[in-house]
Amino acid sequence: MLNIRDLKIELLRDDQAELLFQLDELTVEKGEVVTLMGPSGIGKSTLLRWVLGEPLVNFRIQGQLSLNGEDISGKSIAQRQLGMMFQKGGLFPHLTIEENCLFAQKPRSNLNRIEQQEHALTMLKALGLEDKWPVYPGSLSGGQYARVALLCSLLAEPQAMLLDEPFSSLDAGLREDVRQWTFALLQEREIPTLLVTHDIADACGRVIEMKGEAVNV
Amino acid sequence: MVRALSIAVWLLLIILPVGSGVLFLLLTSLDAKTGVSLAAFSELLLGYESILSSFVLAVVAPFVACYLALWMAPGILRKPRLQQLLSPLLSIPHVAFAVGLMLLMSPSGWLVRLVDAISGLFPAPPVGWPLPEKSLVTVTIVLVLKELPFLLLMISAQLKQLPVKSWLVQAQSYGYSERQAWWRVVTPELLRRMTLPMAAVIIYSLSVVDIPLLVGSNTPAVLAQRVYEWTFQFAADSQVKAVTGAWVLLAMALLLLLMNSKHSVLYHRLVLRKSAGTPERFNSDNVSRYAWGFLGLLSLGVIAVLALQSLASSWFYPSLWPAALSSERWLTEWSYLLEPAAHSFWLASLSAITGTIAAMILLQRQRQKALKSFYSPVLIALLIPQVPLVLGWQRVLGQQLTEGWQLWWVFWSHAVYTLPYAYLVLHGAYTSFNEQWLIRAQSLGYSARAAWWKVMLPMLKQPVAIAFAVAFSVSIAQYLPTQWLGQGATPTLTTEAVSVASGGDWRIGSLYALLQMLLPLLVFIAVGGIRKESYAEHS
Numbered sequence: 001m002l003n004i005r006d007l008k009i010e011l012l013r014d015d016q017a018e019l020l021f022q023l024d025e026l027t028v029e030k031g032e033v034v035t036l037m038g039p040s041g042i043g044k045s046t047l048l049r050w051v052l053g054e055p056l057v058n059f060r061i062q063g064q065l066s067l068n069g070e071d072i073s074g075k076s077i078a079q080r081q082l083g084m085m086f087q088k089g090g091l092f093p094h095l096t097i098e099e100n101c102l103f104a105q106k107p108r109s110n111l112n113r114i115e116q117q118e119h120a121l122t123m124l125k126a127l128g129l130e131d132k133w134p135v136y137p138g139s140l141s142g143g144q145y146a147r148v149a150l151l152c153s154l155l156a157e158p159q160a161m162l163l164d165e166p167f168s169s170l171d172a173g174l175r176e177d178v179r180q181w182t183f184a185l186l187q188e189r190e191i192p193t194l195l196v197t198h199d200i201a202d203a204c205g206r207v208i209e210m211k212g213e214a215v216n217v
Numbered sequence: 218m219v220r221a222l223s224i225a226v227w228l229l230l231i232i233l234p235v236g237s238g239v240l241f242l243l244l245t246s247l248d249a250k251t252g253v254s255l256a257a258f259s260e261l262l263l264g265y266e267s268i269l270s271s272f273v274l275a276v277v278a279p280f281v282a283c284y285l286a287l288w289m290a291p292g293i294l295r296k297p298r299l300q301q302l303l304s305p306l307l308s309i310p311h312v313a314f315a316v317g318l319m320l321l322m323s324p325s326g327w328l329v330r331l332v333d334a335i336s337g338l339f340p341a342p343p344v345g346w347p348l349p350e351k352s353l354v355t356v357t358i359v360l361v362l363k364e365l366p367f368l369l370l371m372i373s374a375q376l377k378q379l380p381v382k383s384w385l386v387q388a389q390s391y392g393y394s395e396r397q398a399w400w401r402v403v404t405p406e407l408l409r410r411m412t413l414p415m416a417a418v419i420i421y422s423l424s425v426v427d428i429p430l431l432v433g434s435n436t437p438a439v440l441a442q443r444v445y446e447w448t449f450q451f452a453a454d455s456q457v458k459a460v461t462g463a464w465v466l467l468a469m470a471l472l473l474l475l476m477n478s479k480h481s482v483l484y485h486r487l488v489l490r491k492s493a494g495t496p497e498r499f500n501s502d503n504v505s506r507y508a509w510g511f512l513g514l515l516s517l518g519v520i521a522v523l524a525l526q527s528l529a530s531s532w533f534y535p536s537l538w539p540a541a542l543s544s545e546r547w548l549t550e551w552s553y554l555l556e557p558a559a560h561s562f563w564l565a566s567l568s569a570i571t572g573t574i575a576a577m578i579l580l581q582r583q584r585q586k587a588l589k590s591f592y593s594p595v596l597i598a599l600l601i602p603q604v605p606l607v608l609g610w611q612r613v614l615g616q617q618l619t620e621g622w623q624l625w626w627v628f629w630s631h632a633v634y635t636l637p638y639a640y641l642v643l644h645g646a647y648t649s650f651n652e653q654w655l656i657r658a659q660s661l662g663y664s665a666r667a668a669w670w671k672v673m674l675p676m677l678k679q680p681v682a683i684a685f686a687v688a689f690s691v692s693i694a695q696y697l698p699t700q701w702l703g704q705g706a707t708p709t710l711t712t713e714a715v716s717v718a719s720g721g722d723w724r725i726g727s728l729y730a731l732l733q734m735l736l737p738l739l740v741f742i743a744v745g746g747i748r749k750e751s752y753a754e755h756s
Contacts, residue, residue: 054656057587077659084660089653094675103671107662156661 002028002160002192004051007063009043017060020046021210028160031190033183035203038210044196048162051194052084053077067159078107083158083191085166085182090149091137097124097148098133104155123151143174150182154189161186163195167202179204223582226575226636234633235597238609245612246460251453257461266437268465270353274439275423275473278360283415285361286368287407289508291399293373294381299509300373304683304744306366306516308690308737312714313730315359315431317519320526320723325534327522333535342534355432356439360425364418365512371414374645375407401488408481413591414641415480417599419473424466424602427696427711430719440466441604445697448608463605470602520734526727550728554710558732560624561693561709565736568628569688572635573681579640580647581669589648596637603697611701623706630698635688642687646680682744690737710736 007023020043028034038044043059050061053076065073072080091100101120102113109116124130127147137145146166153161166182167175183204186193197203246253261268293299321327324342333339381403388398429442438446444462447455526532527546529539579595598606607630611618614626650673658668674681696711703712710733718726 049656052656052660076664077656078662078664080660081662082660084657086653089651089657092654092658092672092676094672094678103658104661153661158660 001030001068002051002194003064003066003069005064005066007047008061009046009050010060011043012058012060020059023047023063026208028192028194030192031187033186033193033195033205035205035207036194036196036210037200037203037207038196038198040198042210044198044210045164048084048164048194048196052082052162053080081108081157081159083153083156083161084164085150085153085161086164087166087168091140091145091152093137096134096136097129097140100137100148100152101155104152108157109155120151120155123155124148127151142170143178146170146178147181150185154185154191158191160192160194163193165197165199165202166195168197168199175201219578219581219585222578226578229629230572230575230633230636231595231597234610234630235601235606237613238606239601240609241613242460242463242605242609246464251456251460253461253464254457257454257457258465261440261458261461261465264437267440267443268469270437271423271440271466272469272473274353274357274360275419275469276476278357278422279364279415279418281357282361282364282368282418283408283411285508286365286372287400287404289365289505289512290369290372290376290407291396292505292509293369293376300370302509302513303366303370303373304686305738305741306512307370307687308741309363309516309519310690310694310711310730310733310737311359311363311425312427312431312694312696312711312718313523313734314363314516314519315428316714316718316723316726316730317523317734318359318362318515319355319432320522320727321515321518327518327537330535330537334537340535351432352434353439356429359428359432360422362512362515364422368411368414368418371411371641372407375410377645379403379406405481405485405488408484412478412481413593413596416474416477417596417637419477420470420600420602423470423473424604424697426604427715430715440469441602444604444608448611448701459608463608466602467605470600474600520731523727523731523734526724527731529724546725546728550725553713554728554732557708557710557713557729558736560707561711561733561736564624564628564631564699564707564709565689565692568631568635568692569639569685571628571632572639572688572691573643573685575632575636576639576643576684577647577681580643583648584650591644595640598633599637607698607701610698614702618702618704621706623703626702627699627707630702631692631695634695634698635691638691639684639688642684643680646677650677679744679747682747686737686740686744689740693733693737 004023004026006025009020009022010017011020012018026034036044036047046056046059046061049056050059050063051065063073064071067080067082091097092103095103098117098120101124102116105111105116105120109119111119121130121133124133129144129148132140132144132148137148140148146169150166163182167179170178179202183193193205195202195204200207245251319326323329324344329339329343384402385395385398388402389395393401424441426441426445429439430445433439433442437443440462444459444466447459447462450456525539528542528544530541530543530545532539576595579592583589583592610626610630618626654672654676655665655668658672659665663671693709694711695709696715699707699709699712703709710729714726714729714733717729
């Protein structure tokens with residue numbers, strides 16, 4: 001369960017703080033997907049990056065953040081155990097798919113190396129992509145890339161997932177496919193998921209509209 | 218930790234060397250006996266030829282190289298692969314290039330022999346050949362050809378950051394030809410961004426000593442060379458002249474830097490005023506394409522003629538091919554070659570590693586402070602002529618240089634020069650590296666430090682390797698610091714090549730030159746083996 005309270009995001013510009021938006025409380029339950037919808041520039045991505053724990057220089061952000069009842073606002077990105085899936089990237093270009101999978105498991109997994117390998121390969125087989133095991137991400141198609149990227153995020157055993165317009169780089173035909181597969185997988189594993197997008201076609205689960213300065217939940 | 222390290226780099230490789238060099242030169246200049254004297258100054262001014270040739274060299278070589286580079290640069294837009302030619306060209310040390318060029322182009326050189334073989338025009342080496350063996354013109358040509366790849370590399374880095382293609386299209390829609398658009402729209406912006414690299418090139422031309430020693434005329438020698446020679450004469454009078462000359466060089470540097478800073482503004486004004494005439498014949502793409510071919514061929518020719526000369530037992534004019542090939546010269550010289558080769562190799566390896574790591578530390582600090590722009594104070598060592606700066610170091614260190622510490626001080630002086638070049642090469646890739654990759658690695662559970670080692674460093678390994686290779690060749694080419702701080706205890710391939718070849722023995726000189734060229738070339742070939750894709754561009 002991911003919980004955000006009393007959030008206030010301000011943009012700092014020329015020594016002035018401009019209020020982007022405020023949020024009283026938002027809870028994403030276990031197994032739930034919550035979509036934050038809003039036009040670009042409103043601070044959706046900023047919100048997500050704040051949750052992830054990224055240092056944000058040009059913003060002043062106040063708020064409380066808890067994961068499964070534990071306050072995590074003081075923790076580093078590495079300690080928060082949140083998964084991310086953003087527009088671009090996700091697979092490290094200098095590592096093969098195999099290396100990417102092992103790289104994602106190494107910090108948190110209790111399995112030994114061989115078990116890790118088997119675990120990743122089983123998941124890849126379920127996608128029918130086991131032949132991509134030794135290749136570099138550069139040679140994957142857009143749809144394959146998105147799927148393997150999510151797989152790697154899941155291998156790192158996240159307690160919640162953050163998605164920032166994750167399908168916008170895919171072309172129309174693939175998009176719906178990948179979208180359905182992604183949410184099915186996330187719900188099957190009961191991972192609380194927070195999605196931000198400007199496109200209603202991407203949305204899933206509970207949809208919250210962000211307009212103006214205050215967001216009503 | 219990065220902060221502490223970056224302070225250490227600033228102190229040890231930038232502030233201390235530059236500060237101590239200039240300060241100590243200032244202090245010794247005030248000494249009544251060996252300091253600057255008015256008499257020496259007026260004597261220098263009266264023998265104005267040295268000053269004049271230095272000035273001409275420092276103006277003509279960089280500006281010819283600059284406009285040649287601008288003329289050739291559109292080739293990079295059309296064929297980005299040409300860029301790969303630049304780094305190996307850049308790695309050829311000046312001295313080796315000069316020796317090879319002499320063997321190719323001098324009156325008894327291979328090109329004249331080739332012309333004679335085809336046409337029978339020159340049964341004897343021609344008199345009044347435009348490239349006599351030792352002259353200011355030869356020095357200028359060597360410098361232009363060596364500065365050209367560096368400037369092209371700098372331009373190509375800038376071209377990546379500008380929407381040049383859309384500028385060219387828009388200007389053509391106004392009715393300019395593509396070439397006109399290049400000179401009127403792109404060039405002013407490029408010149409503005411080239412001010413710093415140009416400054417480095419100008420200062421280098423002003424204070425270069427090894428090339429004039431090799432191929433320069435002695436009547437009169439350029440000022441830097443004379444100052445260099447004076448310091449080796451023990452008479453108090455010569456010391457006074459040396460210090461005075463060093464100050465004149467500093468003053469000239471200041472003047473030249475001022476002129477350089479006005480260059481782009483002046484060009485901008487002139488080009489806007491110029492009416493749009495018809496495009497000239499030499500201004501076509503075809504001709505500049507040949508220039509790329511020429512540059513490549515020339516470098517190959519230099520390597521080939523050096524190799525051939527080092528294997529030739531006797532090779533008299535006008536035969537095109539040596540009478541016999543043997544490894545005799547290599548075998549007899551090998552024992553003499555070994556020590557300088559080892560010195561060159563270790564100095565270059567260590568100072569290139571130091572310089573590259575130092576540049577990465579400075580750039581990492583810049584990332585932490587979210588400063589993307591080019592931080593020019595890092596390059597300050599390149600903006601002070603080497604002669605006065607290194608003379609200052611020599612005076613500061615004094616006794617240190619006679620107690621077996623020479624090698625360490627030479628290493629340090631090389632690192633002072635490898636750092637700014639490594640910084641120049643790495644800056645773009647390092648500052649534009651996408652932070653998201655690091656964030657992603659951290660979200661998987663890696664610490665910030667682990668993310669740097671496992672993600673950023675491997676993704677940047679190619680630019681880092683190129684920076685190392687360039688730094689390596691910078692160290693190989695160092696002459697003045699090696700001579701002055703090494704006090705003869707640290708002969709390198711460069712110092713030996715200069716002393717042998719400037720004595721007139723081009724044949725043995727070719728051995729040293731060839732080895733001097735091979736070391737950086739091998740490093741570049743090794744670097745070329747690294748996976749080609751530049752991950753920095755994935756961002």
